[in-house]
Amino acid sequence: MVDLDRLAVQARRASEWGRARMALRVSAVVAALTLVSLASGTAPGACASGGLALFAATVALRFWHQSGVEAVRIGLPLGAIPLAAGIVLQRMGVKCGSLGEFSQPELLCVLAGAIAGASVTVWAARGPIDRLRRWPPALLVASLTAMLGCLGLGVSAMLATLATLVMSSAVAWIPLAARTR
Amino acid sequence: MTPALRRTIHVAMVRFADGDRAAFREIFEALWPVLLAFSARMLSTRADAEDAAQRALLKVFSRIADMDRTRDGVAWAVTIAAYEVMTTRRMSMRRREQGTDGLASMADERLLADEQMARDEMRAAVWATIGELPERDQEALAVMLDDRPVAGSETTRKRRYRALQRFRALWGKSNG
Numbered sequence: 121m122v123d124l125d126r127l128a129v130q131a132r133r134a135s136e137w138g139r140a141r142m143a144l145r146v147s148a149v150v151a152a153l154t155l156v157s158l159a160s161g162t163a164p165g166a167c168a169s170g171g172l173a174l175f176a177a178t179v180a181l182r183f184w185h186q187s188g189v190e191a192v193r194i195g196l197p198l199g200a201i202p203l204a205a206g207i208v209l210q211r212m213g214v215k216c217g218s219l220g221e222f223s224q225p226e227l228l229c230v231l232a233g234a235i236a237g238a239s240v241t242v243w244a245a246r247g248p249i250d251r252l253r254r255w256p257p258a259l260l261v262a263s264l265t266a267m268l269g270c271l272g273l274g275v276s277a278m279l280a281t282l283a284t285l286v287m288s289s290a291v292a293w294i295p296l297a298a299r300t301r
Numbered sequence: 302m303t304p305a306l307r308r309t310i311h312v313a314m315v316r317f318a319d320g321d322r323a324a325f326r327e328i329f330e331a332l333w334p335v336l337l338a339f340s341a342r343m344l345s346t347r348a349d350a351e352d353a354a355q356r357a358l359l360k361v362f363s364r365i366a367d368m369d370r371t372r373d374g375v376a377w378a379v380t381i382a383a384y385e386v387m388t389t390r391r392m393s394m395r396r397r398e399q400g401t402d403g404l405a406s407m408a409d410e411r412l413l414a415d416e417q418m419a420r421d422e423m424r425a426a427v428w429a430t431i432g433e434l435p436e437r438d439q440e441a442l443a444v445m446l447d448d449r450p451v452a453g454s455e456t457t458r459k460r461r462y463r464a465l466q467r468f469r470a471l472w473g474k475s476n477g
Contacts, residue, residue, distance in 0.1 A: 122337075122351050128329050131362040135317070135325070138363035185320030 143182035146192055150175045153196075153203065153268055160210040162272030170271055174264040181257050187250050191257035194243045198236045199265025202281050205232035206269030214273070226280045229270055233281040236262055237288030245296045259289050302335060307375050314374035318365045333358060335375065336382045339432050342443055343386045353389045357382035379432035387425040430472050438464035
């Protein structure tokens with residue numbers, strides 16, 4: 121005779137392990153992005169910490185809910201836009217100014233951040249349900265990914281990118297929210 | 302199983318796969334009898350059927366996060382159960398082979414193993430398809446596949462024929 125209570129406990133545990141395995145599958149992508157960031161050579165400690173934060177966020181979101189899986193799917197590639205911009209600038213030997221100064225490199229980061237932020241909103245708002253559940257986590261993942269690329273450029277570039285990303289995403293959300301009302 | 306129940310289980314499975322942990326009980330309570338009944342129909346002993354159904358249920362839950370939401374969840378679970386039934390049969394066959402004349406069949410073992418594996422995969426696919434048919438058809442086809450003595454009445458023959466027709470149609474749809 122099967123002990124159904126014991127079987128239920130085992131099944132629940134199996135499902136959580138399965139979910140964890142599925143969540144951890146993103147680690148290869150996060151590791152690759154972190155390695156790219158580390159390869160730029162500047163601020164390796166900060167890049168490693170950023171990579172760790174991105175890993176924790178993506179795994180936790182994927183483990184939590186399907187909205188988290190979709191948020192990671194949206195956030196990682198779109199956050200890679202400012203990340204790529206930051207890496208290219210670093211490869212060109214560009215160093216951003218101190219906090220408060222605004223130079224051309226920051227302008228490029230801001231542009232990349234704005235594109236990524238608006239795109240996050242557009243992609244997260246696709247589909248009739250769970251928009252609000254997808255949008256903030258997608259924005260978080262995109263921000264952490266973008267941060268990885270801009271860490272080596274300095275605090276000024278990083279803050280400019282993140283602020284633009286979040287603001288452009290919020291601005292893009294307004295018409296979408298109004299349309300659904 | 303009624304189509305409505307099948308749909309309810311599928312919806313609960315999708316909810317659970319999406320992260321709604323509260324759907325666990327609903328799936329567990331609905332899926333366990335289905336898998337147990339399927340295994341019991343395919344295996345001769347109750348103990349083997351329970352083992353296969355338990356393993357199938359644990360596999361279903363461990364893979365549910367990767368489940369294809371567009372396909373029927375119950376059919377997917379029954380497919381897993383079909384593989385578990387095949388494994389159980391293979392294990393009991395091996396147990397029998399480990400008797401005194403087991404050594405005689407060691408020649409060409411690899412070739413035989415490959416052939417056996419291919420045959421088992423085909424049988425598992427057949428059982429999985431049978432699992433999607435109504436219970437009456439499942440019983441009629443199980444008799445044929447198990448090489449049990451077949452009753453020769455006209456009604457049984459017609460039932461088998463109709464079951465085979467439905468099986469062919471389903472097999473064609475799912476396997477081309």
